[in-house]
Amino acid sequence: xxxxxxxxxxxxxxxxxxxxxxxxxxxxxxxxxxxxxxxxxxxxxxxxxxxxxxxxxxxxxxxxxxxxxxxxxxxxxxxxxxxxxxxxxxxxxxxxxxxxxxxxxxxxxxxxxx
Numbered sequence: 794x795x796x797x798x799x800x801x802x803x804x805x806x807x808x809x810x811x812x813x814x815x816x817x818x819x820x821x822x823x824x825x826x827x828x829x830x831x832x833x834x835x836x837x838x839x840x841x842x843x844x845x846x847x848x849x850x851x852x853x854x855x856x857x858x859x860x861x862x863x864x865x866x867x868x869x870x871x872x873x874x875x876x877x878x879x880x881x882x883x884x885x886x887x888x889x890x891x892x893x894x895x896x897x898x899x900x901x902x903x904x905x906x907x
Contacts, residue, residue, distance in 0.1 A: 823848055823886040830874055837874040841885055848900060850885045855904035 823841040830839035836853040857870050860877050874881065884907060885900050894900055 821890070823882070823889050825882050830871060830878075832871055837870050839874075839878075839881075841882060841889075843889065848885075848889065848898065850881070850900045850902065852881050852902045853904065856881075856902045856906065859904040 821843065823843055826840055826842045826847070828840050830837050832838075833851070836851055836857060838849060838851050840847050840849055842848065852874060854870065857873050860880065861873055863873075881902060884902050888894070888900050888902070888906065
């Protein structure tokens with residue numbers, strides 16, 4: 794899997810983004826990381842950092858289509874993602890802060906997420 798390869802290359806470990814201290818759950822905003830996104834069958838996948846841990850983010854095809862309407866058959870998902878990357882990074886960070894994290898530690902951005 795590409796994520797495992799990236800983790801090995803960067804010396805990072807994917808871990809749960811939840812920390813517990815005295816019964817309180819602590820969440821911090823995610824930081825952008827300069828890794829190239831890639832297209833998957835479900836949308837576009839990219840990564841952000843939670844401290845030193847890599848957090849995998851999936852932007853669904855529906856979210857990519859909703860952020861910018863264009864005629865059918867025009868506009869590649871990666872191009873659309875790159876154009877709106879900062880908005881997707883902000884949405885991912887907000888979801889992380891709210892604790893909207895998948896069991897495997899990843900974050901999925903769906904149509905309508907803010």
